[in-house]
Every structure is written in C-alpha cells, then in structure tokens.
Amino acid sequence: MTSILIFAAGAALLIYSAEKLIVYLVGAAGGLRVSVFLLAIVFTGIEFDDVAFGIALNADDLGEVALGTVFGTAIAMTGIVLALAAILTPTRVNVPRSYIVLFALSPLAMIPFVLFGPLTAVHGVILVLLFVGFIGYVATRELRSSTPVFRNAEILERIEVGGGAPLAAGTDRPTDKPPFTVTVPFTKARPLPGWAGIGLAVIALVGLVAGAAIMSVGTEGILEEYAIGGTLFGATIATLVLTLEDLFLTVEPARRGAPEIGVGNVIGSVVFGVTGKLGIILLAGGTIAVTDDVLTWHLPVLVVLTGLAAYFLHTGRLRRRQGFVLLALYVAYWVVSFTVFGEAPVEVD
Numbered sequence: 001m002t003s004i005l006i007f008a009a010g011a012a013l014l015i016y017s018a019e020k021l022i023v024y025l026v027g028a029a030g031g032l033r034v035s036v037f038l039l040a041i042v043f044t045g046i047e048f049d050d051v052a053f054g055i056a057l058n059a060d061d062l063g064e065v066a067l068g069t070v071f072g073t074a075i076a077m078t079g080i081v082l083a084l085a086a087i088l089t090p091t092r093v094n095v096p097r098s099y100i101v102l103f104a105l106s107p108l109a110m111i112p113f114v115l116f117g118p119l120t121a122v123h124g125v126i127l128v129l130l131f132v133g134f135i136g137y138v139a140t141r142e143l144r145s146s147t148p149v150f151r152n153a154e155i156l157e158r159i160e161v162g163g164g165a166p167l168a169a170g171t172d173r174p175t176d177k178p179p180f181t182v183t184v185p186f187t188k189a190r191p192l193p194g195w196a197g198i199g200l201a202v203i204a205l206v207g208l209v210a211g212a213a214i215m216s217v218g219t220e221g222i223l224e225e226y227a228i229g230g231t232l233f234g235a236t237i238a239t240l241v242l243t244l245e246d247l248f249l250t251v252e253p254a255r256r257g258a259p260e261i262g263v264g265n266v267i268g269s270v271v272f273g274v275t276g277k278l279g280i281i282l283l284a285g286g287t288i289a290v291t292d293d294v295l296t297w298h299l300p301v302l303v304v305l306t307g308l309a310a311y312f313l314h315t316g317r318l319r320r321r322q323g324f325v326l327l328a329l330y331v332a333y334w335v336v337s338f339t340v341f342g343e344a345p346v347e348v349d
Contacts, residue, residue: 003221010214014248017207021249024201025261035142039201040253040261041135045268047073051280058285066281067119067288071298074107074273078309079330081246082266086312086323089254093263095313098141102134104310106271107302110278114299117290124282131276208249254318263313270306297340301333 025039058066109130113123246265253261282288305326312322 003218003225005218006221007215007218010211010218012211013207013214014211017204017211021201021204021208024197024204037260037264038138038142040264041138041268045265045272046276047269047272051277055281055284058281058288063285063288064291066285067278067290067294068298070273070278070281071294071302074270075298075302075305075330075333077246077266077269077273078305079326079333081250082309082312082318083323083326083330084247085250085254085262085266086318087320087327088323089251089259090318090320090323091254091259092317093259093313094316095260095263095267096141097314099138099267100310100314102137103267103270103313104307106134106274107299107306110274110299114290114294117288119278119282119288119290121283121286124279127275127279128283129279131272131279134271134275259318266309274302297337305329305333 055066109127113119113127246269249265250262253259253265308329309326312318312326
C-alpha cells in the first residue's frame with residue numbers, strides 16, 4: 001500500500017507541475033516577446049533525465065540499451081503520447097509545414113549513421129550540430145513570424161476567456177474544443193516579466209522531474225510488493241510511467257486551449273531524441289554498436305510512425321480515429337517485438 005501511495009503522490013506532483021509549466025511558459029513567452037512554441041521545444045522537448053540515463057548506460061558498457069532508449073522514447077512519443085492526446089483531446093492544430101517536414105525527416109538523419117556503425121563520438125558531434133541547427137531554424141522563424149497562433153497574445157487571450165468553449169472564427173458558434181478555465185498570475189495589461197516566467201518554468205520543470213522520479217520509486221515498490229513479472233511490468237506499467245510526463249505535457253495544453261505547447265513537446269522530443277540526445281550520449285560515453293534489429297525493425301517503425309504522425313498534423317486537426325491508428329500501430333510494434341525478437345522494446349528512464 002505504501003508503494004501505491006508513493007506512486008500517487010508522484011503523479012499528483014507531476015500533474016500540478018505540468019499545469020504550472022504550461023501557465024509559466026505562456027507568461028514567459030509574453031514577457032520575452034518570443035514564441036511559446038519555441039519555449040515548449042526547449043523546455044519540454046529536451047529531456048534531461050533521458051540524457052542522464054543514456055549517458056550512465058553507455059558508461060557502464062550498456063550502449064545497446066542506451067540506443068534502445070533513443071528508439072523506444074521516440075516511438076512512444078507518437079505511438080502513445082500523441083495517440084492518446086488525439087483520443088482524449090481532439091483539437092485543431094496549426095503547425096507550419098516546414099516544422100512538420102523537419103519532424104517527419106528527423107528519423108531519416110539516423111540512417112547513414114546506423115548503416116555504417118558502430119556509432120562514435122564523431123557521429124555524436126554531427127548529431128548535436130543537427131539539433132542545434134533545428135533549434136536555430138525554429139528560433140529564427142518564430143522571432144520573425146507574425147503568425148498569430150504561435151504568439152503569446154492570442155494564446156493568453158484564449159486562456160483568459162475560460163468558462164466555456166471558444167467561438168469559431170467569424171461565427172457565434174463554439175468550436176468543438178473542450179471548455180477550459182485557467183487562473184493565471186498575469187494578464188496582457190500586466191504581463192509576467194520574461195525572466196520571472198523563465199525562472200518559474202524552471203521550477204515547474206524540476207517539479208516534473210521530481211514527480212516522475214517519485215513515481216518510479218513507487219513503481220519499483222509495487223513491482224516487488226505484488227510480485228509482478230518484469231516483462232509484464234515493462235510492457236504495461238513501466239511504459240505508462242515513463243510516458244506519463246510527456247502525456248500530460250501534450251494533453252493538458254490542448255485541454256487548456258493551447259495545443260501549440262503539446263505539439264512542440266512531441267516534435268521537440270522526437271527531433272531531440274534522434275539527434276541531440278543520441279549525440280550527447282555518444283560524446284559522453286563513447287562508441288555504441290548497432291545491432292541488426294535496429295536496421296530491420298526499430299528504425300523502420302520509427303520512420304513510419306513519425307511520418308504518419310506528421311501527416312496527421314499536416315491535416316490541421318488531431319482526430320480520435322487518428323489517435324486510435326497510432327496507438328494500434330504501437331501495440332503491434334510491441335507484439336512483434338515480443339514474438340519475433342523475444343524481448344520488449346527498451347523504454348526506460
């Protein structure tokens with residue numbers, strides 16, 4: 001019972017921190033006059049806990065497991081996180097085509113590296129530079145763009161409305177977005193100072209990591225206390241725990257009327273995972289061998305799921321049926337991995 005209480009406490013902290021992070025990212029975007037989408041990519045797309053774990057694995061000569069985490073988390077971002085976001089909170093999305101193209105192509109950047117493995121520190125430098133280039137492109141485009149959907153003013157205006165669904169453009173009919181009400185410590189007339197927003201967002205981000213860590217402790221206790229099998233645990237509870245943070249960071253913004261943050265989290269996490277994350281792991285831990293199943297199974301699945309998710313985003317809406325398609329494909333990925341390769345895909349933090 002103690003383990004369950006620990007797990008619940010971690011989940012409560014995770015939920016609270018996710019909601020606060022959303023609010024403060026919006027406030028910081030307004031105070032600094034930068035894009036909330038860009039801040040979402042930087043704050044939620046770069047997963048520091050994943051990087052730390054990957055470095056530790058590679059340093060302990062578990063490079064194949066570290067590489068598995070890169071594929072596992074990237075595939076889960078579309079197969080679980082984006083899928084459940086579409087199922088639970090279907091919503092309109094407005095993402096520039098160039099971002100979607102970069103998102104779809106990002107897994108392809110790994111092909112020349114894994115084809116001529118092993119992966120080395122030289123590859124790590126190139127991969128990190130690719131991610132830096134991606135951030136630079138997004139930053140330049142966002143700072144110059146006048147597209148209102150990526151500007152804090154419109155998002156803040158929507159959030160301040162509250163109490164009901166927003167109206168469809170040019171009509172007196174509400175959209176199909178769910179009602180939302182957010183209490184914010186700032187307004188357009190009295191914006192939150194930019195650096196204060198950044199500082200509060202950092203605190204919320206620490207809360208997210210702490211909540212996830214507490215949940216992991218509770219999960220370990222549940223595993224021991226109730227004698228759940230390791231494979232079964234990894235395929236069910238562990239996967240849910242490890243994607244819960246990203247799930248909240250994607251579903252909650254859509255539910256609150258700011259899906260840009262959630263989409264930024266998905267795009268940023270996938271692009272960072274296959275470029276910057278892998279690059280940093282290689283630079284810190286050294287060479288990683290590439291096994292045959294990476295080329296024949298995990299990489300093709302990542303390419304297909306990311307491409308399909310990009311197409312769904314390109315349509316301008318996340319629909320429930322799209323979410324069910326992504327989730328079904330992810331389940332199939334697990335089934336084949338169990339039956340053909342004899343083990344669950346690595347999906348650990």
